[in-house]
Structures are given as C-alpha cells and as structure tokens.
Amino acid sequence: MKLSIGAMVEPGSTRTNKTGSWRTFKPIIDVEACIGCGTCSMFCPEGTIYKVADKYTIDYDYCKGCGICAHECPVKAIEMVMEEE
Amino acid sequence: MQEELFAPGHRGCAGCGAAIAARLILKGSGKDVIIVSPTGCLEVISSPYPESAWKVPWIHSLFENAAAVASGVEVALKSLGRKDxxxxxxxxxxxxxxxxxxxxxxxxxxxxHDITYICYDNEAYMNTGIQRSSSTPYGASTTTSPAGKVSFGENRPKKNLPAIAAAHGIPYVATASIAYPKDVIKKVKKAISIEGPKYLQIHAPCCTGWGFDGSKTIEIGRLAVETALFPIYESTEGKVTSVKKVKRKPVEEYLKAQRRFSHLFKIEGGEEELKKIQDIADSNAKQFGLDQ
Known part of the structure; x- marks a missing residue:
C-alpha cells in the first residue's frame, strides 16, 4: 500500500465499505403508516435513512440492521424481518 | 436536506452510540469545522486507513494530547488570520x-483557547476490550473491575468532569445525551457560537460494552437520564443555568436492562449496592433539582 503525504485520505471514503452485509434482520418501512417525523433518520448510527418526498427510505447498502429505527419509531411503522439468503 | 457529514461504511457496531453522537455533533456544527479526535472507538471506527468517514477536516492525535493538538490548530488559525x-x-x-x-x-x-471540547461518554475503554475508566459508574462490571465473589464491580463513583471543567470558570459547560438529539444539536450550536473554551459531555450508550441489544441504545440512554444517573444541565462560568427536569424512575429500570449491572440482581448483598446507586441518583436529583 502506498501512503500519501500526511497519510491523507478522501473525505467520506468509508462509503467503499458496504456494511449492509453485516445485517441479520432487515428493517422494512411501511410507507402508508410512516408519518415522516424523521425519528428513524435522526437515530440511525449509519446515517443511512433518507427523506424522499415526505417519507423515509433506507439505503440497504449500509444498514447494519441494528433495529434502533424500528424500536424508536413512534407509530411502529418499521418492522424487522429476517434476511433471506 | 442537510448534507450528511459523517459517512456510512464506518466500522461501528450495529447500534453504536458513539456514531450517533458524531452524527449529531456534525449536524449542530455544520461543515466549517476542524475536528481533532484522540485515540478511541470513534477514531478507530471512522478512520480505517485508507478510508475516512469524515467529510470535514479531521486529525487524529495521540490518546493524551487532543486538547493540546486542538490548541495548536486554533493558534495557527489565529496567526494566519483565518480564524473566521x-x-x-x-x-x-x-x-x-x-x-x-x-x-x-x-x-x-x-x-x-476558543475550542469546543466534546467528550462522548460511554463509560469505559470500549475498543480495547471494555476496561474501566474513571467515568465508569459505581457497580458496573468491566474486564478490569469484574464482578465476582469478592467484588461488586467498579468500586469508585463516576468522576465528575463537567464539574472539574466548570471549576476552570469557562464560559460554557453542558451535558447531553444522544437520546435527546435536538438538545445535543442545540448545545453544539450554542457552544461553538461562544468565544473561549467550552466543554460538552454527551452520554453515548455502548451496546457491546454495557451488554444490551443494539436496538436499545436510545432507550438505555433515555433511562440514564430519567433515573437521574446522568443529569442533563448547562452551566456558565461555574453556575448552573438550566437543567432537564425528569419524571424520575427507580434506578433498577436502567440497571436491570444491562449486562454490566446484572450481578447486582443475582449475588448476595446486591440489594445494598442497588441502594447505594439509588443514593447517587437521589443526590444528583437534589443537587440539580431534577424532579419535576
């Protein structure tokens, strides 16, 4: 591996590491039930739940499946389901 | 939508409280910052070479000298006339x-120095294998304060660093918890807007080290505040200016949810230790007037 001067690296370059492969349970947002409050997005340790229009969507490339979003959702609109092969 | 300044792909455990703290701090600070991180979990998970989760200038210091490195950065900005x-x-x-x-x-x-020093407090050395720190609370079992036949776990109270920082007579000291994100963001914004040295301590539960399911990081953080074991307040020049009042819950609700305190509910004499921890909470509530 070649070191750059000052060992500097590109900002935000951990994105090359797709942590979605860590996941055992997958959060699924029920868009009908979602009230768009943003609690899930605020608490996500990966910062990988985004607002699209008035609802929220999860980027499964990085979601580790911790389940904080489902646990904290005030209207229980997120369900954790077992990942399939 | 505000740009996310802490990128995904970092190596934090699923449910990591420190990663949530980092995201909230950057939401409050915005992009015009220089971050200094000493060795620790956050440094390890966010900077596996040749990658970085940070989208702002960030420098890693040694374990002991982050405040000194930050002082140098601040003085350099000043002497270059680029402090703004x-x-x-x-x-x-x-x-x-x-x-x-x-x-x-x-x-x-x-x-x-005009620096905001933020401590994310997960109450032990987590990335090296859960060794006690002086911030480990009374009664917690860690790998270097293990509960067993002759020990109830950590036998010293949590060091009160916010009080030590406040004793320096600095313009702003505050505590916060990742369970109350808007409060964290507000306090970071406030801190960086004040000229001079500021100290913030943010309670950040660790699912791996404390022993609870990763989905409960926020719930546990909330319980620490609601039991008065982690009081949330602001102080200016040594005087407390605001506190977060709580409808108090018994400490057992917080303790029984974590593996690090589970021995207190099993071994002989545990009840007495629980009473001592309740006394700590009562004393916090009295000192800060936390009861609603």
Whole structure:
C-alpha cells in the first residue's frame, strides 16, 4: 500500500465499505403508516435513512440492521424481518 | 436536506452510540469545522486507513494530547488570520478525556483557547476490550473491575468532569445525551457560537460494552437520564443555568436492562449496592433539582 503525504485520505471514503452485509434482520418501512417525523433518520448510527418526498427510505447498502429505527419509531411503522439468503 | 457529514461504511457496531453522537455533533456544527479526535472507538471506527468517514477536516492525535493538538490548530488559525473560516472541535471518548487527556484538557481550558471540547461518554475503554475508566459508574462490571465473589464491580463513583471543567470558570459547560438529539444539536450550536473554551459531555450508550441489544441504545440512554444517573444541565462560568427536569424512575429500570449491572440482581448483598446507586441518583436529583 502506498501512503500519501500526511497519510491523507478522501473525505467520506468509508462509503467503499458496504456494511449492509453485516445485517441479520432487515428493517422494512411501511410507507402508508410512516408519518415522516424523521425519528428513524435522526437515530440511525449509519446515517443511512433518507427523506424522499415526505417519507423515509433506507439505503440497504449500509444498514447494519441494528433495529434502533424500528424500536424508536413512534407509530411502529418499521418492522424487522429476517434476511433471506 | 442537510448534507450528511459523517459517512456510512464506518466500522461501528450495529447500534453504536458513539456514531450517533458524531452524527449529531456534525449536524449542530455544520461543515466549517476542524475536528481533532484522540485515540478511541470513534477514531478507530471512522478512520480505517485508507478510508475516512469524515467529510470535514479531521486529525487524529495521540490518546493524551487532543486538547493540546486542538490548541495548536486554533493558534495557527489565529496567526494566519483565518480564524473566521473554521471552528475547532475535539471529539474524544471518556478514556481520552477524563483519564488520559485531563492534563492537556485542563491546560486548554485554563489558557482560554476558543475550542469546543466534546467528550462522548460511554463509560469505559470500549475498543480495547471494555476496561474501566474513571467515568465508569459505581457497580458496573468491566474486564478490569469484574464482578465476582469478592467484588461488586467498579468500586469508585463516576468522576465528575463537567464539574472539574466548570471549576476552570469557562464560559460554557453542558451535558447531553444522544437520546435527546435536538438538545445535543442545540448545545453544539450554542457552544461553538461562544468565544473561549467550552466543554460538552454527551452520554453515548455502548451496546457491546454495557451488554444490551443494539436496538436499545436510545432507550438505555433515555433511562440514564430519567433515573437521574446522568443529569442533563448547562452551566456558565461555574453556575448552573438550566437543567432537564425528569419524571424520575427507580434506578433498577436502567440497571436491570444491562449486562454490566446484572450481578447486582443475582449475588448476595446486591440489594445494598442497588441502594447505594439509588443514593447517587437521589443526590444528583437534589443537587440539580431534577424532579419535576
């Protein structure tokens, strides 16, 4: 591996590491039930739940499946389901 | 939508409280900052070479000298006449802040640098294998304060660093918890808007080290505040100016949800220890007037 001067690296370059492969349970947002409050997005340790229009969507490339979003959702609109092969 | 300044793909455990703290701090600070991080979980998970989760200028220091490195950065900005371009923030864990870096931190506070020092407090050395720190609370079992036949776990109270920081007479000291994100963001914004040295301590539960399911990081954080074991307040020049009042819950509700305190509910004499922990909570509630 070649070191750059000052060992500097590109900002935000951990994105090359797709942590979605860590996941055992997958959060699924029920868009009908979602009230768009943003609690899930605020608490996500990966910062990988985004607002699209008035609802929220999860980027499964990085979601580790911790389940904080489902646990904290005030209207229980997120369900954790077992990942399939 | 506000740009996410802490990128995904970092190596934090699923449910990591420190990663949530980092995201909230950056939401409050915005992009015009220079972050200094000493060694610790956050540094390890966010900077596996040749990658970085940070989308703002970030520098890693040694365990003990983050406050000194930040002081140098601040003075350099000043002497280059570029002080308006960025705020200097330190984000360090409790080991780096409350144990190892306390000397450098005290120097930074005493010299009056315009720096916001933020400690994310997960109450032990997590990335090296859950060894106790001086911020580990009374009764917690860690790998270096293990509960067993002759021990109830950590036998010393949690060091009160916010009080030590406040004793420097600095303009702003505050505590917060990741369970109350808007409060964290507000306090970071406030801290960086004040000239001079500021100290913030953010309670950040650790699912791996404390022993609870990763989905409960926020719930556990909330319980620490609601039981008065982690009081949330602000202080200016040594005087408390605001506190977060709570409808108090018994400490057992917080303790029984974590593996590090589970021995207190099993071994003989545990009840007495629980009473001592309740006394700590009662004393916090009385000192800060936390009861609603």
């Amino acid at each position: 371009e960025a705020k200097v923030i330190v984000i360090g864990g409790d080991g780096a802040t409350i144990d190892i870096g306390i000397g450098a931190l005290s120097g930074m506070l005493e010299r009056g």
